[in-house]
Amino acid sequence: MIIVMRPDATADDIAAVAARLESIGAEPHVSEGQLRTVIGAVGDREEIRSVPWEAFSGVERAVAVIRPFKFVSREFQPEPTIVDVGGVKVGGGNFAPIAGPCAVETREQLFTSAEAVANAGATILRGDAFKPRTSPYSFQGHGEAGLEMLAAAREEFGMPFVAEVVDPRDVELVCSYADLIRVGTRNMANFTLLSELGRQTKPVMLKRGFTATIEEWLNAAEYIYKEGNHDVILCERGIRTFETATRNTLDIAAVPVVKQVSHLPIIVDPSHSGGQRSLVAPLTLAGVAAGADGFMVDVHHDPETALVDGPQAILPGEFADLMDDVRAVAHALGSTL
Amino acid sequence: MIIVMRPDATADDIAAVAARLESIGAEPHVSEGQLRTVIGAVGDREEIRSVPWEAFSGVERAVAVIRPFKFVSREFQPEPTIVDVGGVKVGGGNFAPIAGPCAVETREQLFTSAEAVANAGATILRGDAFKPRTSPYSFQGHGEAGLEMLAAAREEFGMPFVAEVVDPRDVELVCSYADLIRVGTRNMANFTLLSELGRQTKPVMLKRGFTATIEEWLNAAEYIYKEGNHDVILCERGIRTFETATRNTLDIAAVPVVKQVSHLPIIVDPSHSGGQRSLVAPLTLAGVAAGADGFMVDVHHDPETALVDGPQAILPGEFADLMDDVRAVAHALGSTL
Amino acid sequence: MIIVMRPDATADDIAAVAARLESIGAEPHVSEGQLRTVIGAVGDREEIRSVPWEAFSGVERAVAVIRPFKFVSREFQPEPTIVDVGGVKVGGGNFAPIAGPCAVETREQLFTSAEAVANAGATILRGDAFKPRTSPYSFQGHGEAGLEMLAAAREEFGMPFVAEVVDPRDVELVCSYADLIRVGTRNMANFTLLSELGRQTKPVMLKRGFTATIEEWLNAAEYIYKEGNHDVILCERGIRTFETATRNTLDIAAVPVVKQVSHLPIIVDPSHSGGQRSLVAPLTLAGVAAGADGFMVDVHHDPETALVDGPQAILPGEFADLMDDVRAVAHALGSTL
């Protein structure tokens, strides 16, 4: 921690900061500049962070030098984490195409989509039984009946599935069915839910909050990791910006930034960031080229009747074409699918 | 709903949209312009909204004409809602100064702050027993023990209190102690929690998500209202923008905008938006002048030792001075405290 | 400047940074922490800033301790600047109500509005002859003919006027007519224009870029100040955020933040930030309560025929009512008009 004093800070102000640092076992390094004094704090970072330095008299601001997360950082574990999702590996060179309908609507809808994506090369099925919706008047999902249909599709097409959980009281239920549990963008900072998932054995896909910084996102992953669940896959799905031409702005740079600072696998979700069918293919390919460990897209055989997010779903045939391009780009960059 | 067709939309595309509208009992009004055809949809708004129009062939975009919320709108109820918080009225001309520590730390800390704010004219006490924190390594609150201290302070100083709930499983517990239940900014879109609170009888303070639009915020209020709990107070607490000089950007215009479209009372939280002690007074006065129904500020007798948000807490003496200015501005604009 | 080294930085990396600091006459203060080494740089700030530290091997990031502007800071000049606008003082306790039409359309339109605002208590007239417009198909202003009408209105109603300049080649022309030269939000970072104005003797009103941080805004003021023109008035007019309910988000906290770090006067523009007639009054009052040195609003006697920004113009009668409330709030807080 670097503590920057105000130009009008007194010797007593500086001494008070130094004394508090010493009282928690840390060492103050004082540098006097032309205009300001700066105090470097060396010691246990949790102890140092726990003090409200900016509330001290004469302090202008406190700048953290070390990131607040620990276990999910590259410094803690240099080699990439590989997550096992019902037998499918994700990360560390293992690329995962994930596809299926946004929400489970009917058995026929789910199976039509699942068969198509399995044939085209998807390795994990997506489909939700619980949907958090902005309006209380929108379709909220089929609940356990939806999970049962997903389990039947897994049986039929031989692919594990990912499903969202929105309520800490449903964690056990969803874990009893799904192979990979998804935390949606609106729940990324639902620390209650994160802690609960940290005590489970199923892997977790943590979507980035559409208004969360990368650091906050990795802090959220730390909540899960620290409770004992180390199988976390990050999913970049776009952030909220001033641009309204797209639903959200896919932060493509998050892929290489996360790879630099963390060992966790990261995938992209071009469907929910772009919000339009025509943007799914270019954004998916951008994600592959930027180094993502996989991608997740919505596929629906009849988007005009979709109960959730129809405008962004691609057709089964479009998914098959996309998979051809994904393979070509991945091979061009030396990866294998 | 206005459905704007693409310039290359065919007669069949237009007929398909019209047919779907008729199939759900709505009436299509077709206007052919120079470059595009536009279809106005007249009928039941929930039915019309439930169709994914932008997934239809030839559709460029669908523009909602009517806001998605109903019960919390001025159109549904023109006169302002007045919420009763343990005997203290908020809204409809009743102005509420709410103050106290951010988190309950010790009985002494709570009582010192509570006594000071009660003497200066605050009518509701704030103090939290459950804190959602970005980092898993930060202080998370004292839980039920904290609620007990708050109840004791209520007894001692004769003022009702507001406390946050972060987990749907704690709703009953917090409701059994607090007079006003707060939903924090990170939980504004936690629809599970909102629905749970909609089934309680205690009033709810709903903070704006720091990344939520005003429309999304009112949708969140609708979740609570629609379940039967009509006592909702909105709290503007700043939004996330590119500016880093302040913790968040207090969206002062949200006060008059909300008053135009909704009948619910709205207050401001200058402590959490500004993030600095020196900004609390000017932002509070701005809120009063803009027409807010109250404000909520953090007061701590020793910010340097605060476990949560010390840099933004004001001292008891500063709060008393602020109350003098608040009264003066309120009187200048014809309100009474 | 604080230079934070990466955990894997070598002794040679650290030595190279220290050597470069010494080569420019600065002193390196090296602190070795548990995980990282941090180097504090003490010396001439312009020299230190001119080196691309983050391009050095082993450097994680460089954190500036001192703000990049100098002359416009409180440290350089503790007492507030008072700007003289054609005999009307602004700043240091002198409050300026500025009003008039957005654009000069006709002599009748300008004089009707000017007479009304003068009678209601405005001390400076606004009205533009050059308008920068997003679309090339919109009205761009009357040019010199507009400035002549403004000069005639000044004569008639005895109030100085402010007008915008958009082209460095028009600076002399506008300066030959107007009492206060305005730099619009889209030109805040037009450094060519700023430098030109820095060499003039007329005072400048510098609007905040709607996407500029407060620090960038003060840097822009520094461009003007450093060339020799010290009469700069800042104008907060809203920033671009994700919220679409208002045209922009008035950053009300910018008023106290600027007052803390700079000696320049600051006013607010509620018309262009809110973009709606009904928001002008509450936002103006919020600005007054937050401590602004004045405000500027669009007044038009017939907004339905306005060529520019009609929806946000208030009527002459509304302006008179607003002035009553402005006086009341200002008096409540101890200011005089």
Next chain:
Amino acid sequence: MIIVMRPDATADDIAAVAARLESIGAEPHVSEGQLRTVIGAVGDREEIRSVPWEAFSGVERAVAVIRPFKFVSREFQPEPTIVDVGGVKVGGGNFAPIAGPCAVETREQLFTSAEAVANAGATILRGDAFKPRTSPYSFQGHGEAGLEMLAAAREEFGMPFVAEVVDPRDVELVCSYADLIRVGTRNMANFTLLSELGRQTKPVMLKRGFTATIEEWLNAAEYIYKEGNHDVILCERGIRTFETATRNTLDIAAVPVVKQVSHLPIIVDPSHSGGQRSLVAPLTLAGVAAGADGFMVDVHHDPETALVDGPQAILPGEFADLMDDVRAVAHALGSTL
């Protein structure tokens, strides 16, 4: 234009809107819904847009159905524009790698970089002689002397060059040297500069304002196009968001969005969006995969001594490696370089 009336709009309000539409030769299409009346306006779009509908009594909002730009739209010209830059074609399947130093510092620095990028396959050289800088204390470029060095490099290495212009008074000068004139991100809304460039014969590269929407960006291109200069290349260079891990957020979706609505070529600038050397390669490849017509990167042989933007410059060897990957991805997707 769709004009949405307020629920409390009177028959007179509706009649007034209709009458004004008829007075400008447009046709009102009135639809009465359950809660609101909506009026579709059919007629000349410039005429309809010029009326301040939201200033009319009873009007809630006016929604534009047609985009404000015309000549740069796909509707105006379905086939892609191909721009000729000193003999090098850009757009319509012609992919352009553009590289060189951010600023021209010395002849040696420029020639070292130019030789390296020419050998590695870049087809256009970049290098600036005029730099708009946030701080008035930063290096502002060598002016005409810099342009002369760029012309010498063009001669030596047989590649045309692009250079920025920041002042309308320098347009002729820069056009007399450079093959492609760049408008920087801070000048995208400098309409004076845009109009001046619209009257030149040299092609223009228009960078996106870091706070401009895609629609505003295309409006800026319209300013140039409408004056007669049809050779415009768009350059996505990142937008300002709340994320601080990168300098700006590369809006990768802008590439396919622009391709849908406009016929102009679009390239990406990974150096200025990411702001870090390590992000240049993944962001460039993402741009290629998303369908960009080229890219522009900063290359410097000694970034530690760079006067501008050293931290984001890549080394000549890194550029050569990147070109190998660019070719591989382009080939995988069926393009040729």
